[in-house]
Amino acid sequence: MSSFVAQRNGQAATAEELAPLAFAGYAHFTAMQARGGRVRGLDLHLERLRSASLELFGRAVPDDRMRSFLRAALEQGPADVSLTATVHSREGEFTAGGDGAEPAVLVRTGPPASGPQGPLALATVEHERFLPAVKHVGEIAKTYLLRRAVADGYDDAAFLDRHGRLSEASIWNLAFWDGTAVVWPDAEVLGGTTMGVLRRRLDGLGVPQSVREVRPADVPGLAGAVVMNSWTPGVAVHRIGDTPVPDAPEFRELLHEAYGAEPLVAP
Structure with missing residues (x-):
């Protein structure tokens, strides 16, 4: 396949699921470049997502589950993509939270990038x-x-x-x-x-x-x-x-x- 994706917890994200995120500001993310369906520093990305989730939500998505979300997105698109994984609270923004639910994960892919030439x-x-x-x-x-x-x-x-x-x-x-x-x-x-x-x-x-x-x-x-x-x-x-x-x-x-x-x- 050659299309890019937006998936929530490993499944195609619906408009109803994405709408609350349009104005959400209490979330964290990591961004990576995939080449041939592979990335550099995967352990560092997982560590970033885990530690930030613990800081913001008090609970993190297990690494194996997070990897399955990344894998699902990569399998549905070109071999070379930009990928962003955003983790957000199910309780939303401007709430006290506290129900202890596992955060949700939005994974998006797009065209690969290499940055500006500089200087x-x-x-x-x-x-x-x-x-x-x-x-x-x-x-x-x-x-x-x-x-x-x-x-x-x-x-x-x-x-x-x-x-x-x-x-x-x-x-x-x-x-x-x-x-x-x-x-x-x-x-x-x-x-x-x-x-x-x-x-x-x-x-x-x-x-x-x-x-x-x-x-x-x-x-x-x-x-x-x-x-x-x-x-x-x-x-x-x-x-x-x-x-x-x-x-x-x-x-x-x-x-x-x-x-x-x-x-x-x-x-």
Whole structure:
């Protein structure tokens, strides 16, 4: 088959089931790229869904059941797709909840994506996400700040926390290169699945990594920067605010090599 799907708990979602979700903001999700019906970092996606469900709902869908939902969606579409799994409460939004029901899962597939070519210019904006460790829905600020950045002549926005540290970008993790080591920002961020894949694969390749605070004043001393998400392990950043960032093709090649070393796994 060649059609994309929207399934709720492994079955085609009806209009009646989808209607309440149109205005729902109390949910979380993970997004992935499937190639040949397989994904990288499946364990990280499952861990993300499990931990976020426990945080938001106090109960999580078992991994084997979640995998069956992912598998059902992949079996009904093309071999290469973008897939999003959204977990929501059956009690809905603006309720106290408390009945202990297992959350419901909406899985959607769409055309595969690989992200922008870059290089990107990032505006710096003071912003901190609520519950930064959870990939939750309804984040109007990210789209608003992205659009403001584009209106100001940038490609996207990078966030500064209350301490003036660079943390993440609108839908991206940030990573830097100091010439010998990969530098991950020390700040409260969403730990991306691509970021997790890269950290363990870079360890396997013996590439030095560090976690340290990065402020705008530190950018001139860096040798390169990228953004990453489920689309890609690295898109070049050539400017942060008014500060140019050197091109570092060897950095991007290293990240793509590390990412490619992660096996594709069927749910």
